[in-house]
Amino acid sequence: MIPIALYLALAAIIFSVGLYGLMTQRSGIRILMCVELMLNAANLNLVAFSSYHHDLTGQVFALFSIALAACEAAIGFAILMALYRMKDTISLDHINILRW
Amino acid sequence: MNLMLVAPELTIAVTGLAVLLIGLFLPTDSKKILGYLASLGVLIALALTVSSLGTEALLFYNTVSIDALSQFFKIVFLVVALLFTIAGIKYTEGNSNTEEFFTLGLFATIGMMFVASANDLMVLFVAFELASLATYALAGFEKKNIKSLEAAMKYFIIGSLSAALMLLGISYVYGATGTTSIPEIAANSATLASSPIGIVAVVLLLAGFGFKIALVPFHMWAPDTYQGSPSVVSALLAAGSKKMGIVAALKVFVVALIALKADWQIAFAILAVITMTYGNVVALKQTSVKRMLAYSSLAQAGYITMAFVVLTPIALGGGIFYALSHGFMKAGAFIATAAVTYMVLSENKDSADPDHIENFRGLGKRMPITALCMTIFVFALAGIPLTAGYMSKFVLFSSTIQSGFVWLAVIAILNSAISLGYYAKIVKYMYFLPTDSEKVSEPFPYTIAMIIAAVGVLALGFWSEPFVHWAMEAASVLLTGGM
Amino acid sequence: MSGIIDISNIANSYIPVAVILIVALVMPPITMLIIKLVSPRSKASAKYATYEAGSVPVGNARIQFNVEYYLYAIAFVLFDIEVLFLYPWTTIFKGHDITSIATAEMLVFIFVVLFGYVYLIKKEALKWMK
Numbered sequence: 001m002i003p004i005a006l007y008l009a010l011a012a013i014i015f016s017v018g019l020y021g022l023m024t025q026r027s028g029i030r031i032l033m034c035v036e037l038m039l040n041a042a043n044l045n046l047v048a049f050s051s052y053h054h055d056l057t058g059q060v061f062a063l064f065s066i067a068l069a070a071c072e073a074a075i076g077f078a079i080l081m082a083l084y085r086m087k088d089t090i091s092l093d094h095i096n097i098l099r100w
Numbered sequence: 101m102n103l104m105l106v107a108p109e110l111t112i113a114v115t116g117l118a119v120l121l122i123g124l125f126l127p128t129d130s131k132k133i134l135g136y137l138a139s140l141g142v143l144i145a146l147a148l149t150v151s152s153l154g155t156e157a158l159l160f161y162n163t164v165s166i167d168a169l170s171q172f173f174k175i176v177f178l179v180v181a182l183l184f185t186i187a188g189i190k191y192t193e194g195n196s197n198t199e200e201f202f203t204l205g206l207f208a209t210i211g212m213m214f215v216a217s218a219n220d221l222m223v224l225f226v227a228f229e230l231a232s233l234a235t236y237a238l239a240g241f242e243k244k245n246i247k248s249l250e251a252a253m254k255y256f257i258i259g260s261l262s263a264a265l266m267l268l269g270i271s272y273v274y275g276a277t278g279t280t281s282i283p284e285i286a287a288n289s290a291t292l293a294s295s296p297i298g299i300v301a302v303v304l305l306l307a308g309f310g311f312k313i314a315l316v317p318f319h320m321w322a323p324d325t326y327q328g329s330p331s332v333v334s335a336l337l338a339a340g341s342k343k344m345g346i347v348a349a350l351k352v353f354v355v356a357l358i359a360l361k362a363d364w365q366i367a368f369a370i371l372a373v374i375t376m377t378y379g380n381v382v383a384l385k386q387t388s389v390k391r392m393l394a395y396s397s398l399a400q401a402g403y404i405t406m407a408f409v410v411l412t413p414i415a416l417g418g419g420i421f422y423a424l425s426h427g428f429m430k431a432g433a434f435i436a437t438a439a440v441t442y443m444v445l446s447e448n449k450d451s452a453d454p455d456h457i458e459n460f461r462g463l464g465k466r467m468p469i470t471a472l473c474m475t476i477f478v479f480a481l482a483g484i485p486l487t488a489g490y491m492s493k494f495v496l497f498s499s500t501i502q503s504g505f506v507w508l509a510v511i512a513i514l515n516s517a518i519s520l521g522y523y524a525k526i527v528k529y530m531y532f533l534p535t536d537s538e539k540v541s542e543p544f545p546y547t548i549a550m551i552i553a554a555v556g557v558l559a560l561g562f563w564s565e566p567f568v569h570w571a572m573e574a575a576s577v578l579l580t581g582g583m
Numbered sequence: 584m585s586g587i588i589d590i591s592n593i594a595n596s597y598i599p600v601a602v603i604l605i606v607a608l609v610m611p612p613i614t615m616l617i618i619k620l621v622s623p624r625s626k627a628s629a630k631y632a633t634y635e636a637g638s639v640p641v642g643n644a645r646i647q648f649n650v651e652y653y654l655y656a657i658a659f660v661l662f663d664i665e666v667l668f669l670y671p672w673t674t675i676f677k678g679h680d681i682t683s684i685a686t687a688e689m690l691v692f693i694f695v696v697l698f699g700y701v702y703l704i705k706k707e708a709l710k711w712m713k
Contacts, residue, residue: 015268018264022257022261031257035257035260035261035264038261038264038265038268039263039264042267042268042270043267045271045275046271046274049274049275049278052275053275057222057274058274060671061222061225061271061280063668063670063671064222064226065225066664067664067668068233070663070664071229072233072263073660074661075236075237076256078237078657079236079249079252079256081653082243083246083250085243086246087246092253096250097246097250097328117695121698121702124702124705
């Protein structure tokens, strides 16, 4: 059996990759991908802990969060599409009307 | 299992689906009926919740709990939803997407209600996401308005970041305790407190909820989103969605992670001080009323966060009572802005800044009821006596002093003084600056919604004792560690 | 449980992976070598045209899809994911004495999903060109 620490480390690395991407990328699609990475890192954690505790709750939680991640992606794409129709770009550098 | 106990949620769900289905088969000009239908559904749900006050039960294999806390917050959310649907009748007039507007609003309300009654982190997370997803779409409801889309985009990015942080934090809590049930986590949290994973989980959850409640430094989305979204939606976001973050944080920190109190209490103290100071100072120089209200709602969130620092039953009760009165005040203020926006846009279709404070000039003559209600709301937000805002500030601040956090109370009181500056500015524009525009007729649904909110604000101020008592009861649920 | 790392066990379970990895690394060079040795070569100019058969290429290779395409993709992703909830349902359906309530709950769920389908059809989201 692979020790749980490895799974946790992998999840932490994936989460960090996603977080780094979210903060540095400027394209809307890439940001969506980074959010998915972060959510999936958390899912990996849940499943790893689930098998560690011999308790199914974590796996069910992961199923729910996969479905929620899909819904989130759908809404994100819908907003991006509406933006693209208005401005012909999805680069977030050009979305800057609202500021103080 | 008694389904009557979730009857309010079921009513809202059925109403939401019915509105969606009926709206599909109606021509655009008769879609007005959907708003009345949605308001009726919310009213029935509100009546059902009020009639079931005082019941306590655990449902769905102990994942949902009905208790004083959940009932209190359900009523907060339903009241906000009622104001939202009534104001929405006017806002969606002639819009072909009316059914989506009300359905999304009702679904967001179900999410908030289930967050309030969640007894399990899984239910809490799913309900939290339901409310968030519906509000992302609502923020971008004006598909042809670039400001609304920008608001939705920013809200979406930060919201999904906060969901990811929250989920990772929950996964660590689950890993350390082996359960997602909130009372069981509280019982097993000794393992969490002794391992470094506990600190990581607290930091992640704090950031996740901090984004939702818009605590500085997690606030950057809030002013943009509240300004860019349609005003009626901003009312739902500021008055509903933010309270949802607060009740979720209450459940997760005060009930489940109470063993790690030492770690998060100081963090909340720092966040509360920064948030209220930043919100009030930045609000002073805003020229957009919606943005000003957004910063003021940051400041109010800062006051409510003080309850997490003091943690006595009275302070928590004060915080919870503050959440109720803030729901009335802020929703009302945003709806008043919606009425002004409507007036400006009906005079000049291409007005770039319908929420600019110049548009409030002479409002006391042009729209007397709106101006009067707005005055009540801003006075309540500032904490003038005889309003809900005064009573909630009084309970919260005095309990803070009683528990020895004098410095915190002093900062909060100074902040309230600063906040008078910008609230008075709105009143000055409405009543003391001359205008040459004439009186306009006030849109009826907005007026009704504002009057309900204003009556609520005054009632909570004059006759606050039962409500404060009830909030204390809700707070005692938190401190006895759930059920 | 963690802490006890049984190295030999981990190593053993990865032997098939290692075999496949080696095969995967060795196969492509060998096939390419065989092709190089046995296949005939031609150096005519038609060899370097886009279509060796002689058709003239039309337009640009990078075309934009109609944006409506994404609507299908989104709808597909959502309905695809909803099936996920059927999976845990099937595993507990039998043997827990909840057959009737489980059936009712799944019917409610499918009804709500169906609702979304009706919504999509009525909003003409499934028509390619409006």
